[in-house]
Amino acid sequence: MDIETINRIKSNPKYQKLVATRSKFVWKLAIFVFVMYYGFILLLAYLPEVLGASIGSGVMTVGIFVGIAIIVISVITTGIYTKRANSEFDKLTAEIKKELKESENV
Amino acid sequence: MFKNFMAVAFVATTLLADALEAGLAQGGVNVPAVVMFLIFVFATLGITYWASKRTKTAKDFYTAGGGITGTQNGLAIAGDYMSAASFLGISGLVYLKGYDGLIYSIGFLVGWPIVLFLISEQLRNLGKYTFADVASYRLRQKPIRILAAFGSIAVVLLYLIAQMVGSGKLIQILFGLPYEFAVIIVGVLMIAYVTVGGMLATTWVQVIKAVLLLSGATFMALAVLAYYNFNPGELFAEAVEAHPNGVEIMSPGGLVSDPISAISLGMALMFGVAGLPHILMRFFTVADAKEARKSVFVATGFIGYFYILTFIIGFGAIVLVSTNPAYLDEFGNLFGGDNMAAVHLAHAVGGDLFLGFISAVAFATILAVVSGLTLAGASAISHDLYANVYAKGTVDEKTEMKISRIATIGIGVFAIFLGIAFENQNIAFMVGLAFAIAASANFPILFLSIYWKRLTTRGAVIGGSLGLATAVILVILGPVVWKDILGNAEAIFPYQYPALFSIVVAFVSIWLFSVTDKSDQAKLDREAFEAQDIRCQTGIGAEGAVEH
Numbered sequence: 050m051d052i053e054t055i056n057r058i059k060s061n062p063k064y065q066k067l068v069a070t071r072s073k074f075v076w077k078l079a080i081f082v083f084v085m086y087y088g089f090i091l092l093l094a095y096l097p098e099v100l101g102a103s104i105g106s107g108v109m110t111v112g113i114f115v116g117i118a119i120i121v122i123s124v125i126t127t128g129i130y131t132k133r134a135n136s137e138f139d140k141l142t143a144e145i146k147k148e149l150k151e152s153e154n155v
Numbered sequence: 156m157f158k159n160f161m162a163v164a165f166v167a168t169t170l171l172a173d174a175l176e177a178g179l180a181q182g183g184v185n186v187p188a189v190v191m192f193l194i195f196v197f198a199t200l201g202i203t204y205w206a207s208k209r210t211k212t213a214k215d216f217y218t219a220g221g222g223i224t225g226t227q228n229g230l231a232i233a234g235d236y237m238s239a240a241s242f243l244g245i246s247g248l249v250y251l252k253g254y255d256g257l258i259y260s261i262g263f264l265v266g267w268p269i270v271l272f273l274i275s276e277q278l279r280n281l282g283k284y285t286f287a288d289v290a291s292y293r294l295r296q297k298p299i300r301i302l303a304a305f306g307s308i309a310v311v312l313l314y315l316i317a318q319m320v321g322s323g324k325l326i327q328i329l330f331g332l333p334y335e336f337a338v339i340i341v342g343v344l345m346i347a348y349v350t351v352g353g354m355l356a357t358t359w360v361q362v363i364k365a366v367l368l369l370s371g372a373t374f375m376a377l378a379v380l381a382y383y384n385f386n387p388g389e390l391f392a393e394a395v396e397a398h399p400n401g402v403e404i405m406s407p408g409g410l411v412s413d414p415i416s417a418i419s420l421g422m423a424l425m426f427g428v429a430g431l432p433h434i435l436m437r438f439f440t441v442a443d444a445k446e447a448r449k450s451v452f453v454a455t456g457f458i459g460y461f462y463i464l465t466f467i468i469g470f471g472a473i474v475l476v477s478t479n480p481a482y483l484d485e486f487g488n489l490f491g492g493d494n495m496a497a498v499h500l501a502h503a504v505g506g507d508l509f510l511g512f513i514s515a516v517a518f519a520t521i522l523a524v525v526s527g528l529t530l531a532g533a534s535a536i537s538h539d540l541y542a543n544v545y546a547k548g549t550v551d552e553k554t555e556m557k558i559s560r561i562a563t564i565g566i567g568v569f570a571i572f573l574g575i576a577f578e579n580q581n582i583a584f585m586v587g588l589a590f591a592i593a594a595s596a597n598f599p600i601l602f603l604s605i606y607w608k609r610l611t612t613r614g615a616v617i618g619g620s621l622g623l624a625t626a627v628i629l630v631i632l633g634p635v636v637w638k639d640i641l642g643n644a645e646a647i648f649p650y651q652y653p654a655l656f657s658i659v660v661a662f663v664s665i666w667l668f669s670v671t672d673k674s675d676q677a678k679l680d681r682e683a684f685e686a687q688d689i690r691c692q693t694g695i696g697a698e699g700a701v702e703h
Contacts, residue, residue: 050686050689050690050695050696055685055686055689058689058693058695059685059689064689064692064693067692067693068692071692075272075273076272078268078272079268079269079272079273082265082268082269082272085265086261086262086265086421086425087418087421089261090414090417090418090421091414091417091418093258093407093417094413094414094417094418095414097406097407098406100254100406100407101405101406101407103405107388107391107392108388108391108392108395108402108405109388109391109405110254110405110406112254112257112405112406112407113254113257113391113405116254116257116258116260116261117257117463117466119261119264119265120260120261120264120459120462120463121459123264123265123267123268123455123459124455124456124459124460126268127267127268127271127451127452127455127456128452128456130268130271130272130448130452131271131448131449131451131452134276134445134448135445135448135449139445142692142693142694145693145695146693146695149695
């Protein structure tokens with residue numbers, strides 16, 4: 050990739066928007082997963098009795114719900130990212146590529 | 156090619172026949188299991204033959220020509236990741252300790268969203284065949300490739316030993332076949348799939364295995380739930396009744412004892428996934444970033460679903476297996492050990508025929524996992540070490556493919572040898588060490604090469620090596636190797652999992668040796684970042700991307 054192409058892409062506001070919105074979105078999701086998982090780990094290490102607390106009159110505990118919920122939420126976060134990337138980010142990328150091609154043909 | 160293929164198929168069949176005969180002589184061959192396994196073997200060898208005709212170039216061999224769809228690849232990733240160890244091991248852990256099994260499942264799953272957010276599309280946009288392509292994209296090829304290949308091969312071999320030994324023992328119990336035969340059959344079949352059919356055959360073996368395993372596990376979980384009118388509450392209540400630890404199985408037990416170990420294990424599992432070479436390689440089999448992200452979404456969905464099933468299966472085994480004297484020895488322990496909980500449950504809910512099916516699936520699972528590992532190891536040797544380091548990128552495709560096939564056979568034979576050599580060794584630390592190396596050498600180099608502009612060749616090489624060395628040394632000095640295996644009284648390093656320390660060592664030293672790097676090479680490394688970043692962000696110029 051030559052320096053001219055690099056500058057042309059970098060100065061495209063759509064490219065700047067793509068990079069900024071995507072990285073903000075991605076780090077938000079990643080930090081969410083981090084906090085969820087390490088929060089769970091710290092709970093296990095320091096306050097296991099919270100997870101062992103029973104729900105209602107049966108044997109069901111908070112921990113079972115939390116555990117299954119972490120698995121389900123992890124899958125959902127991948128779905129949320131995939132959905133937004135498939136529409137918004139892919140559309141922006143396609144436009145950047147198209148504009149690059151047009152500017153090269155001038 | 157056809158002649159070679161027939162020769163391999165012939166050897167495999169003869170071996171199976173021999174093994175069967177030996178097993179029959181010992182008594183106790185599981186006939187339905189063997190029959191179903193043979194069907195799987197013939198079907199997959201058929202696919203391998205079909206794939207061999209479509210495997211003409213190096214790109215076909217390493218990445219199935221980049222033509223795998225996101226859904227297929229997602230299933231193949233799930234097939235790669237759901238090993239026999241996680242199926243039998245986690246359900247066995249749930250059977251033994253209840254809730255603690257779930258803690259492991261969660262750790263194994265949470266790495267996947269991170270893979271999706273931070274590296275899957277980036278890998279597809281920047282790489283060609285191996286993750287070393289990405290790590291060395293703007294750095295000096297030779298040292299980075301050597302380090303990345305070394306990290307890959309170390310992870311592959313450790314994982315392979317664990318799989319081979321596990322498979323030998325498992326097949327011995329399930330099929331009644333002698334240990335050595337089992338290891339040799341696994342080795343020969345995996346060599347056949349990979350050398351003849353390359354990535355295309357490996358992918359389909361993984362897809363078929365994933366579908367079989369998910370169907371089998373779904374059936375078992377539904378059968379268990381059906382006993383309790385599909386009310387999990389009743390299942391849990393009954394399990395608490397039946398289990399010697401009573402209500403304790405519903406809450407965290409002693410698995411995670413201190414915060415350091417807990418966080419360290421968590422980091423190894425989370426970042427290890429993002430550094431496993433056989434998993435990373437799968438992102439090069441799809442056409443573009445869109446399919447790469449779809450693969451992870453599909454894979455995470457299936458893997459998460461699978462872990463929920465293993466939890467139900469473990470509890471099912473508590474109520475249906477531990478209460479049935481037919482599955483217990485005179486001390487009240489499970490025949491074949493706690494890892495057999497799922498297998499006995501298969502018999503309890505589906506009789507001999509379903510037991511045979513699950514046994515055959517377990518065998519198929521091992522084959523799929525070792526094939527993916529072998530292919531990743533072989534490409535590190537042929538693509539990174541031979542074609543790029545030794546021949547400096549001047550080698551033609553035919554030779555590179557030949558080398559990769561030779562490397563596959565070499566790794567396969569070596570794996571058979573190691574599987575037999577380690578039969579009676581304590582290998583419990585090996586998968587943990589593989590994850591630690593992946594998390595502390597492969598992942599930091601890959602991650603920083605993608606995201607951190609100031610990374611230099613010197614920083615990556617020194618920091619990556621230190622991360623790798625720290626992981627290995629701390630495992631050797633830790634309780635499992637130093638105390639349990641070497642027989643010393645006290646471990647020098649008190650924690651079982653080194654990742655927390657080795658990952659920090661890797662990142663800090665990569666940072667330190669990069670920012671202080673004033674060489675000309677460092678300048679080149681940093682200058683090349685912008686072009687790399689644009690390709691990474693947009694896929695412009697990416698290998699295998701569709702041109703519009």
